[in-house]
Amino acid sequence: MGYFGNVFGGFGSLLSGMSVTLRKFSQTVIRRKAVTMQYPKELPELAPAYRSAIKLIRFEESNSHDCVACKACERICPSYCIKLSGGKVEGIKKKRVAEFEMDFALCSLCGLCLDVCPTDTLEYSKVYEEAGYNRDWRVDLLAEFRDYEEEFVAKQRVIEEKAAAEKKAKAEAAKKAKEAKKKAEADEKADNDSKEELS
Amino acid sequence: MSSDSQASEGEVYSLNMGPQHPSMHGVLRLLLDLRGEEVIRAKPVIGYSHRAHEKMAENRNTLQFLPNTSRVDYLSGMIYNLGYCQAIEKLLGIDVPERAIYIRVIVNELNRIASHLLWFGTFLLDLGGITPFLYSFDDREEILDILDQVTGSRLTYCYGRFGGVTWDVDETFLTRATAFLARIRERLHMYKQLVTDNVILRERCTGVGVVSEALAKSYGVTGPSLRASGVAYDVRKAEPYGGYDRFDFEVPVLHEGDTMARFHIRIREIEESCKIIEQAIEAIPEGEILPKKMPKRFKLPEGEYYFAVESARGHFGMYIVGDGSDIPVKLKLRTPSFSNLSAMPETLAGTMLADTIAIVGSIDVVMPEIDR
């Protein structure tokens, strides 16, 4: 073979490569198999695990979040992107967060804050159109909750009062039961005593 | 350099390639001394994407360092992320549930394939073939989508936790991964037709940039680049970690040490990774993905520890010095690309300018990993 063998062998390999590209070409043209997603016209389907900026969950029963301002997330966050404050709220026992600022420009989407949250009130949001005109990506996570806060407090008060009442009732019941038991015991004892006496 | 030797070398001029150059893989800068098109000396200059990950590790607790790991090497972020978890687990004696072990192996190998595919594409781009680049990115995109399903991110994963992973895989994930294996096998056949058999590629790569076994060993070259030089060293086999000893796979070795050998090794590694994934999908048990009992704080015992994993580019080691608190005194990351690149000045001397691009492309450097 030698010289000509090399030349023609090489030529053959080139043709086989060209057959591949021609095949792809015709596939794209005839079967319209382009892989491009025409983004603003079609939108991607997000995976359930998709991670974007964190946000507070709105729970069904309370119609609000459940952050107790424990600051565990603020402490664990490796990117220092959470700033929150809060504490005791007038009228209810439960602590509430008053300010919750999250700087999404810094967030590394590690999910550590989700892991440590004692009330599991954090989750990833699904926003992905994150282009902006400046670097300021601080979001007030409480914005969507503020209007409901009073409602929540009212509700919570009811719940707490109810709980307190229940607790009180329970305590009383327990006390009563205890007293009753004591009485019964005492009665029994008296009975026994009298029996003993009798015998 | 004295003027004498300059005269004896003829007309030598220096060319500054990078850090902004189309084929310098991020921000590598090569100072080349050229005579005509022949490279006389090559000097890599690094440090353009230094982010002080090691220093950051000294200022935060072990858990908080997790998101950093995948940013060290964003192309095999999963391997780095899980590797770090495995190091800490071994150190603290945390048992990983069976299911988590298998999940980790699957996502690790998927990530390895993705990284090799990206290398394949960019390497061909360096050689001037643009179409294979887009084909391989199409395949890689599929992997990223699959991984996105469970990790929620596409590149800088923070999927691992000490003791397990954050999100359980479901049937869809497993079927998609299986489907992908079939797809990539078919595509590898196509790549062979389009690229591997191509006479131009063979001419460009064969015998170019030979890294001898001795040279590779002396610079601590690892990963596919080392295995192309005839050393069968793979951390997954040499010091099995994370359950790799349960799987049946080979470590491909070639002896030529040239660019073509490095090319073939990576293609064959993709096949081997497919084998591992297949076995793992078959054998994955039901169960928990995180251990039930976990320490509250991950305090590092006093002393020095070393743990290594095989990343897509080679031996990635973590040298941890603990002092009893949960903040490491020192966390040194031994990244493979750094050593691989160190062997370049000797390899590049005497080659053509176009070969330089091909050779640097073939060792698959990721600059942020070198700079850390």
Add this chain to the structure above:
Amino acid sequence: MPQTLTQLLDGSVLAMPIAAGLIMGMLTVNVLMLVWAERKVSAWIQMRMGPTEVGPFGLLQTLADMLKLISKQLITPSNVDKPLYHLAPLLAFAPVVAAVALFPFSESTILVQNDYGLLFVFAFGGIAVIAIFMAGWGSNNKYALLGAIRSVAQNISYEVPLILSALSVVLVVNAMGPTLSSGDGVVAINGLDLSHIVMTQDQQGIWFVVLQPIAAIIYFISALAETNRAPFDIPEAESELVAGFHTEYSGMRFSLFFFAEYTNMLIVSMLAVVLFFGGWDGPVLPGPAWFFLKSYAVIFVMMWVRWTFPRLRFDQLMTFCWKVLIPLSILNLLATAFVIAVL
């Protein structure tokens, strides 16, 4: 002699401007279409979509790009060799326009009739090398200089097989007979006249690609190299030399290079059509239509090749030329001459 456009306009002062305007208009449209086509072809080969937004099928995308390039500020980097730097784009641009005028689009549509058209086309092609070298040298940039050096070496080398393969066709044409019947009656055959080459194929009823397949392949390969197209795009190898000789050019100057490059593609494929594919010869459709259809088919193959292969290395390129193409084309030429002599 066929009636040519210049003859039609002969005597009018407007002859030159009209001819020039016609060519420029045609070439501009051609370049716009070619760039669009290249983007579409590459996209489809790579399973993408290519331009879709501007105009139907993104057809106006390149027009928009051109407007953008024209409206850009002309930047002259400091330390360039000003005369060379400014002159190079014009020098790259002018000869390709001149070369196009020589082509016979049909028997009667020839802008400039010249008995030695083939030689002139090659000669104009040679000027492009000077322009590229001026650009590379004048830019005062190492990448540009390297690109220019590569380009000169490559273009000069590949002109040899290019011309040799064309010569084998010329031999065949001349062997077809001492005379040729054309529109004006019987004329002496002249293998260097582009329209004679086509007419011979027309009258013999055979395309020269059949008689000279090896010459056709060699011609095609050398034409790729002449036009700096992949896999021979070494002078502007973007992964090695950033943008090669036009690294320092932007705006309108860059577009002139671009224009020259794509027009060059048209020229070599038109020449291929003339030499090997029977020129305007074809049923039903008018001559120019066939001529351009065939040219664009050749251009499609060039694009297809470009989007398939990686790039050769510079020394391999030269080896390939001197050790494979030139011996083969000389052999082919000798064999042709031998066969003609025997017959």
